[in-house]
Amino acid sequence: MPLVQEIDFGTPPSKAEKMVSLTIDGFAVSVPEGTSIMRAAMEAGVQVPKLCATDSVDAFGSCRLCLVEIQGRAGTPASCTTPVAPGLVVSTQTDRLKQLRRGVMELYISDHPLDCLTCAANGDCELQDMAGAVGLREVRYGYAGDNHLTAVKDESNPYFTFDPAKCIVCSRCVRACEEVQGTFALTIDGRGFASKVSAGMAEPFLESECVSCGACVQACPTATLIEKSVIESGQPEHSVVTTCAYCGVGCSFKAEMRGDELIRMVPYKDGKANHGHSCVKGRFAWGYATHRDRILKPMIREKITDPWREVSWEEAIGRAASEFRRIQETYGRSAIGGITSSRCTNEETFLVQKLVRAAFGNNNVDTCARVCHSPTGYGLKTTFGTSAGTQDFDSVDHTDVIMVVGANPTDGHPVFASRMKKRLREGAKLIVLDPRRIDLVRTPHVEATYHLPLRPGTNVAVLTAMAHVIVTEGLVDERFVRERCELDEFRDWAGFVAEERNSPEAVEKTSGVSAELIRAAARLYATGGNAAIYYGLGVTEHSQGTTAVMAIANLAMATGNIGRPGVGVNPLRGQNNVQGSCDMGSFPHEFSGYRHISDDATRALFESLWGVTLDGEPGLRIPNMLDAAVTGSFKGLYIQGEDIAQSDPDTHHVTAGLEAMECVVIQDLFLNETANFAHVFLPGSTFLEKDGTFTNAERRINLVRKVMAPRQGMADWEITIALSEALGFPMRYRHPSEIMDEIARSTPTFAGVSYEKLAAEGSVQWPCNDKAPTGTPVMHINGFVRGRGKFVITEYVPTDERTGPRFPLLLTTGRILSQYNVGAQTRRTENVVWHEEDRLEIHPHDAEQRGVRDGDWVSLASRAGATSLRAFITDRVAPGVVYTTFHHPMTQANVVTTEYSDWATNCPEYKVTAVQVMPSNGPTEWQEHYRELSEKTRRIAAPAEAAE
Amino acid sequence: MPSPSWSKERAEAIIEAHRRREGAALPILHALQEAFGYVPEDTVPLIAEALNLTRAEVHGIVTFYHDFRHAPPGRHVLKLCRAEACQSMGGDALAEAAQARLQAGWGETTGDGSLTLEPVYCLGLCACAPAAMLDGKPVGRLDAKRLAALVDGARR
DSSP states (O other): OOOOOOOOOSSOOOOOOSEEEEEETTEEEEEETTOBHHHHHHHTTOOOOOSSOOTTSOOOOOSOOSBOEETTOOSOOBTTTSBOOTTOEEESOOHHHHHHHHHHHHHHHHTSOOOGGGOTTTTSOHHHHHHHHTTOOOOTTOSOSSOOTTOOOBOOSSSEEEOGGGOOOOOHHHHIIIIIIOOOOEEEESSGGGOEEEETTTBOGGGSSOOOOSHHHHHOSSSSEEEHHHHHHOOOOEEEEEEOSSBTTOOEEEEEEETTEEEEEEEOTTOTTTTTOOOHHHHHOOGGGGOTTOOOSOEEOSSTTSOBEEOOHHHHHHHHHHHHHHHHHHHOGGGEEEEEOTTSOHHHHHHHHHIIIIIIOSOOEEEGGGGTTHHHHHHHHHHTSOSSOSOOGGGGGGOSEEEEESOOHHHHSHHHHHHHHHHHHTTOEEEEEOSBOOGGGEETTEEOSEEEOOOTTOHHHHHHHHHHHHHHTTOOOHHHHHHHBOHHHHHHHHHHHHSGGGSHHHHHHHHOOOHHHHHHHHHHHHHSSSEEEEEOHHHHSSTTHHHHHHHHHHHHHHTTOOSSTTOEEEEOOSBTTHHHHHHTTOSTTEETTTEETTOHHHHHHHHHHHTSOOOOSOOOOHHHHHHHHHHTSOOEEEEESOOHHHHSSOHHHHHHHHHHOSEEEEEESSOOTGGGGOSEEEEOOOGGGOOEEEEOTTSEEEEEOOOSOOTTSOOHHHHHHHHHHHTTOOOOOSSHHHHHHHHHHHOGGGTTOOHHHHHHHSEEESOOSSSSTTOOSSOOSSSBTTBSBOOOOOOOOOOSOOOOSSSOEEEEEEOOTTOOTTOTTGGGSGGGGTOSSOEEEEOHHHHHHTTOOTTOEEEEEOSSOEEEEEEEEOTTBOTTEEEEEOOOTTTOGGGTSOSOBOTTTOOBOTTOEEEEEEEOSSSOHHHHHHHHHHHHHTOBOOHHHHHO | OOOSOOOHHHHHHHHHHHTTSTTOHHHHHHHHHHHHSSOOTTHHHHHHHHHTOOHHHHHHHHHHOTTSOSSOOOSEEEEEEOSHHHHHTTHHHHHHHHHHHHTOOTTOBOTTSSEEEEEESOOSOGGGOSOEEETTEEEOSOOHHHHHHHHHHHHO
């Protein structure tokens, strides 16, 4: 298994349709108009020497190595900046060119350390390759002249070093930072011989504007910018293409290995979601896989106050199974349930829900999508007929107006945000609806045309007011509505939104957004060309989350922005496989493919496939399981890869529920917060240690490939199989591909999916079946999945969570670039240098009123509970609004969030909590208590003690 | 000569006056140098913020042009032409003489703070080479003696 080598064509592809024919070194070649001679040569199989060109960035023409001769033209033009023309006769190798190239290389090498043998890039250095390619044999200039060999190395970034002594100033890093990542953190300082790459104002990388995405390291042709892991371990020798396990973008990576040691993760150019780009998490933050905190042995204990005892897999699985059966015998069949993980593969998720339905014999299965995008599933199914986004990511390249609602792509979905920013730099317009001034509102080279800083909890009012403007100002795409939507419902809806109480003027006071701004945004969305809505948890995690999703769908239908590239409704899904976990039947009321369990035909299908009788009544959702645990009717829970004690709202209630259970089985990489309340711990495997698939936010099914053996012995799907076997319901799969075959056999939207096809195509987007054998990038092209689009009336009902004298501020929560959700993984990497604690963002006005200074400890209290953290004073949040992240267990932001949830799906109202902020001296009593509990319940008995 | 002490308020006013122009970075940098005699490093983030650029980009612009100073100059500035025409008319010797007389290298200021010596590449005065510019005023047909008189006069 060699390293996967990707061809570098030197310059990006041309999108032109017209073809141009020419001759290069005697080979006839036809390429799209606008292609560079360099790229055309590579298409013909001829590699022109180059240093400053790479196909992720535009041609630059500075290294003077890629010179060619063209018959009938004077001089030796650079092949990277010279476009093809019909009938050109190009020579890439002549005596004159050889001389010129050698001369250029001599100049480069006269100011370059001659330490190839001890250089970290040895074997992976384009400068070295080019010295070989041009036949460099001597350097006539010598090495004694002025040089940069004593320039000082910058090792500030935890993941890569910058060694200017090795830099050839090709500007590839600068251009990658600008063109690929869109951060513009690098520049060339000075000019001429004094030119040097500079981060920020000649700052260390870590202190500059750099976001550590790795694009510069990827672009660097030498050892100037190189991963510290390569410096430490040496060059990799083989690689495996797999899928990142962080967010819902689903980037493809090459896991580059030496033996079974992961050397580095390199973004894969053929990855259809990321096209060779990455972010700091996927590219660098994989060290958790070998972190010392990782649990590698199964453990059990009688009571949660006991220390853990390491046991064999058989004993741990046996204990879980016998406890579950004992509980069912004592308290009834419905007294246990399971939670699938959006961090695990489709196949693993499918097995957990199968285990619950077939082996537990009930439908008490749910997933963390409950607490994030369940309203998306419900809302889009109701309006369009499919519980998923309508577009692929590439669609953004055709968008004229981007509307971002309650999402923060530059932190939450950074690789897609880079593509969005690229499109915005090309001239697309941007509308942002968010209580907070997220980066996209104004970030170098990007500025929103309109930012609607609405009060948390008023999405539905503002979206409906936008609809009011579209209907009353005659901006409806009547033809689309007539041809594609249900007309009676449309008329009812149009009448409803046109009512005066839904006008921007009427909702101005509730939402805090001026009527004029709402009107302007609505007009731009309706008339600005292809308009696409991208939204996140700021839409769904509300008491009216589902209503807001439907309000978004209404806007798209009313303006005809559905069914072609460049438009659509795009939920930015949070987790790597949250789309997949929903698709796989993780909800208590649905089988895979979103088929209701009361549907007799579907149930019969699975009954015959699995050889059991299935319950036709929906089971419990996560919050219902916890409620039932508190009241005493729910006693056992199997949780795969989810940390509900930290991630779910109203921590007091969650932990009370967990404490009341008799057997909590946790399957995870680490002793997470929920494990504090567990009786059986089954160590899980990382995404590097198993085969499977993840489905990203654009419905794209990507292969996850095993690059190393599971460190604790079993992949997660094998653990579920072992548990099922112990429960008396054997599952027979030798490989995850056989699980996918079962999914394909039983799920119409996945009918055409197989590992063979995924390997051949790279990935496919569901629906993938006979009608769409290679998948469906854009949905609802000629008609909605449900037939006609359905407009739904979106009455704004304010949340019951209101501010008052005791709790005068509104708290909203979110994420930050360097950390991922509850941080179980990213907190165990060097990413903590960017975010070592959660901070409370508070407006200067509110801070001053309370006597709070930047960095002070403050208490953050709601009617649900109180925590404390340090304040960060900023006008990113409006007066009256505070914001924090939920990455750190010692902050436990969810102690403060409440039990309120979406009316349709129970998705928690994380985004609105009435709070008070006051100066404090340090951690609250609860935090102290929790810290003690957490230390106590994480004890693992020494082997000797365990043997006694 | 302009006052070398800079203030954030004045810098912000200058940036504000030019920020809406197309290609505002260079006019702003010139105006700052005009006002303070140099481009204070602390103005770079202010310019970046105003023009929605990064600090890196503005730093790249400032350092690309040798004309932008990074420190306050002396009370007078002598720009001596180092380009080919002046070199052919004895410019090299003149440059050495100037450095020796002032005890200052290129871009440096005399010990008493009276004069800063800067190289310049062509003032368009090739017909009167070797040429220089003192506080913005061109002078031609220089020789060691005339140069000495010029700088001594200015420093007095």
